[in-house]
Amino acid sequence: MAKRPTIIDVARHAGLSKSTVSLVLQNSPLVKQETRKRVEQSMQALNYVYNRAAANLRGAEAGLIGLVINDLRNPFFAEFAASAQMAFAEHGFATVIANTDEDTAIQDQVIASMVEHGVSALIMSPAYGDDGAVFERIARAGIPALQVLRMANADTGRFPFASLDYEAGSIAAARHLVEIGAKDIAFVGGLPDRAVTHERMAGYRAVIAETGAEPFTLLGRPTRAFGRDAALKLSHDPRRLDAVLCFNDLVALGMLSGFAETGVAIGRDIALIGFDDIEECALAFPQLSSVHCDIGAFGRNAAATMLAWLETGERPPEKAFSPVTLTVRDSSGRR
Known part of the structure; x- marks a missing residue:
């Protein structure tokens, strides 16, 4: 038969x-x-x-989109997920959101469950370190899958990648620091074995090379706790830095606290710039300069890209990068 x-x-x-x-x-x-x-x-x-x-x-699963996020505790990723979810809802799609907490085993588990429950598509900000098995599971299921913000699988022909122009943002931030007179600029935060760290650091290194100065990096987990510890360490370092570009806003906000503890005046003694421009940057004291990524618009655009893929069957470009801008506030606006 x-x-x-x-x-x-x-x-x-x-x-x-x-x-x-x-x-x-x-x-x-x-x-x-x-x-x-x-x-x-x-x-x-x-x-x-x-x-x-x-x-x-299977009707309950019809029109269901899976959002797999590496760290929903970070406001940057939370805003992305919320924006994408609302965009899908406006078009009649329900979403199921999973936080992998940077754990590939959890990522494998939640994606397997989503595939079994018949999601129509997946948008992933993936955890690093997957051996490729989870992407092969997605390919076998024939589900459209879009990597966003970080690329864990280089096969963008099958798994397109959309992100933000981190290098351009890093260049804009570093050049701003040079223009306000900073000569000894550090890059702080980010894990050394992550592609996103190198992307956000690339512009900084290029600008420092233009000035003829030596780059100074202090890498580590992109958290407030690391930022505070880094500020305490740098406050007692004989090398007198006059500016810091941080891997993300969480590190920068942690550094605000650490420098305050040691009596270093942000904006006067040292300039400080974050990366992502989460809401808290404008609410901190002093207000924090940051590379503005408009993550809400990025989330809506990612949803629109996936909806177009589902509607027409046409794949998005293998790689796409959205522009970013620098928002200057008190932490680097006055010297």
Whole structure:
């Protein structure tokens, strides 16, 4: 007896994703007419019969998007997830959000569960260190998957990557520090074996090389606690720094506290710039300069990219980088 064609067979024949075919079968208004016609032609060519009774048993999972986030405790990633979720909701999609806490085992577990429950697509800010097995699981399921903010799998042909132009932001921040007269500038925070650390540090290194000065880096976990400890250490270092560019705002906010403890006046004795521009930067004292990434808009754009992928079957570009800007406040605005 010949094997009955499946939804995956239809997707392959039509040259579309499994999720797009599923949307057609659900009569989703998101699907363009030309895409619907391609699916119907493939169904006819393969003699595919849609089992609506079985599909109704899976109805709760229809139109479900998986958001897999490496660190929801960080306001930067939390705002991304909330913005993407709201954008999907506006288009009738429900989302299931999982925090992996930078643990690849948890990441594997939650993605396996999402795949089993029939998510239509995945957006991932992945944990580093995966051996590739989780991405192969996604590929076998035929689910569109977009990597955002950090790239854990280099195969962007299958798993496109969208992020922010971190290097440009780092260049803008470092040049601003040079322009206000800083000569001894440090880069603080970020784990040394992470690509995102090198991206955020690349612009700093380029600008320091232009000045002929020596770069000075103090790397570590991108947390408030590390930032405070770094400030305490640098306050007693014989090398007199006059500016610091931080890996992220959490490190910078921690440094605000550490420098305050030792009597170092931010904005006068030392200039300080964060990275991400989370809401707290404008509420801190002194207000914190930061590389503004507009993570809310980025989250909405990531959702729009995925919706277009589901609607048309067209893949997003393999790599896409959104622009960033520098927001100057009191921590670096006056010398």
